[in-house]
Amino acid sequence: xxxxxxxxxxxxxxxxxxxxxxxxxxNCGIIGTYIVSRRLVFISGGITHAxxxxxxxxxxxxxxxxxxxAVFAVLSALGIEFLSKKxxxxxxxxxxxxWSFGMALGIIFVFIxxxxxxxxxxxxxxxxxxxxxxxxxxxxxxxxxxxxxxIVFYKVILFISFDQEYAITHNAPVQIINYLLISLVxxxxxxxxxxxxxILVISLLTIPQTIANLFTRDYKKIMIYSSLIxxxxxxxxxxxxxxxxxxxxxxxxxxxxxxxxxxKLFSILVSGIRxxxxxxxxxxxxxx
Amino acid sequence: xxxxLEIKDLSAGYNQEIILKDINIVVNxxxxxxxxxxxxxxxxxxxKVILGLIRPYRGSVSFTNGSLKRPSNMIGYLPQxxxxxxxxxxxxxxxxxxxxxxxxxxFSRYSGxxxxxxxxxxxxxxxxxxxxxxxxxLSGGQLQRVYLCRAIVSSPQLLMLxxxxxxxxxxxxxxxxxxxxxxxxxxxxxxxxxxVGTICWYVKTIACVNRxxxxxxxxxxxxxxxxxxxxxxxxxxxxxxxxxxxxxxxH
Numbered sequence: 001x002x003x004x005x006x007x008x009x010x011x012x013x014x015x016x017x018x019x020x021x022x023x024x025x026x027n028c029g030i031i032g033t034y035i036v037s038r039r040l041v042f043i044s045g046g047i048t049h050a051x052x053x054x055x056x057x058x059x060x061x062x063x064x065x066x067x068x069x070a071v072f073a074v075l076s077a078l079g080i081e082f083l084s085k086k087x088x089x090x091x092x093x094x095x096x097x098x099w100s101f102g103m104a105l106g107i108i109f110v111f112i113x114x115x116x117x118x119x120x121x122x123x124x125x126x127x128x129x130x131x132x133x134x135x136x137x138x139x140x141x142x143x144x145x146x147x148x149x150x151i152v153f154y155k156v157i158l159f160i161s162f163d164q165e166y167a168i169t170h171n172a173p174v175q176i177i178n179y180l181l182i183s184l185v186x187x188x189x190x191x192x193x194x195x196x197x198x199i200l201v202i203s204l205l206t207i208p209q210t211i212a213n214l215f216t217r218d219y220k221k222i223m224i225y226s227s228l229i230x231x232x233x234x235x236x237x238x239x240x241x242x243x244x245x246x247x248x249x250x251x252x253x254x255x256x257x258x259x260x261x262x263x264k265l266f267s268i269l270v271s272g273i274r275x276x277x278x279x280x281x282x283x284x285x286x287x288x
Numbered sequence: 289x290x291x292x293l294e295i296k297d298l299s300a301g302y303n304q305e306i307i308l309k310d311i312n313i314v315v316n317x318x319x320x321x322x323x324x325x326x327x328x329x330x331x332x333x334x335x336k337v338i339l340g341l342i343r344p345y346r347g348s349v350s351f352t353n354g355s356l357k358r359p360s361n362m363i364g365y366l367p368q369x370x371x372x373x374x375x376x377x378x379x380x381x382x383x384x385x386x387x388x389x390x391x392x393x394x395f396s397r398y399s400g401x402x403x404x405x406x407x408x409x410x411x412x413x414x415x416x417x418x419x420x421x422x423x424x425x426l427s428g429g430q431l432q433r434v435y436l437c438r439a440i441v442s443s444p445q446l447l448m449l450x451x452x453x454x455x456x457x458x459x460x461x462x463x464x465x466x467x468x469x470x471x472x473x474x475x476x477x478x479x480x481x482x483x484v485g486t487i488c489w490y491v492k493t494i495a496c497v498n499r500x501x502x503x504x505x506x507x508x509x510x511x512x513x514x515x516x517x518x519x520x521x522x523x524x525x526x527x528x529x530x531x532x533x534x535x536x537x538x539h
Binding site (some may be wrong): 037039088155156158159161162163165166167168169170171172213216217218219222 | 303339340341358360361363365367371372373376377378379382383386387389397422424438
């Protein structure tokens, strides 16, 4: 496996894939922690699928599908956030509407685009090995924005996510921060589509965070650990993808889920030992 | 004594339904007001209007200098406990420090002095040893104390508590109200409760909220007075400490 790794490093498609994995992992590690802690997994799933509408429009009109997907995803995210507050429609119902609307729009546009839609499978299931230079530049820019935003606003983000009402009573800029964050969620999702695909990208935003949360309950540490876990999971998936010629999205999720199962079993074992030891010590004290 | 809050001809509610009507009340420095009333009578709504979480349909809430804009740090608020996500990955100390949010601006880090102050408060409420725990590891009563620390860490002019005794055990309840009495030297307090008996022991004045508000400028209230305030609450004396039962309320 290591030999294969170094052999592959010689190819530019592979080093591109590595860079894409690295920056996507950082983006998803940070944004995913926000998503998981605020229980925004469902809205994130909605935004992800809605972005397919943007991809369809991109195909049809001949722009870069990722760029039009980003615009479409941000607008969907803001739309869900805004309408659920102002239009008195339940948020989860709205998410369902945007989710299917975006997919439907995407299907229609892909269908009416003359000729065969190349790489469509790549957008749905991820194709890490076809990442371009432009993709990587966009990912790096996003990493700079996301990490900068979280460093500068860390305290505010943490407090607003924890208790919005309380933040409002202290006149904190809750609305603006929420809109900015949900936009960052949307952009992060779209720029991760190349890695895991629309259907599977939610895994990069939830599985590493859930694994990290088994070992720490500190917000900052969850961000750091889940970035690392996402990176190693992506690399492992990348090797599997190359070796067995399967879509990278699926192989990445396979390795992350496997990591989750191992981590969960490990944490059950550790906490079991801890409880036994405490019981043993108490028993010993009692006898003394 | 200075006026710190004045509510004038206020009507408010949710979803186009008016819950509070024609409310008038003035809160002065060092007031200790107990708000009582039946469930659904609008106690929490009143708190939320004061906090700026609900915009009133009519009337106004004005602050210290007659301004309608609520100063960021003048009110400390203890919400009902089930309103926050107890699985959120945040430590006790961070929750307490979040009470300083606006005073400290959005970006700056906390000074050692502020951290010390937060730790002193935790110590005062007997939960210093829990400071590094995540809130998910605490019991309901412990969490309530953490939220009390958050509410008072900025030394607000007004402390508002929504059903603080729901999760506090009887042993701590006395301590809890003693702490409030102590705090009352530094700030005005409004406490919402449907447990009239316990709060009457500590508050200075009582406001009955049942769609309307009746202000009772004393902490001794009789069944007849409650009835005249249209407040369907019953006081049953139970040893030294009066105990209350809510009657079903029909309009």
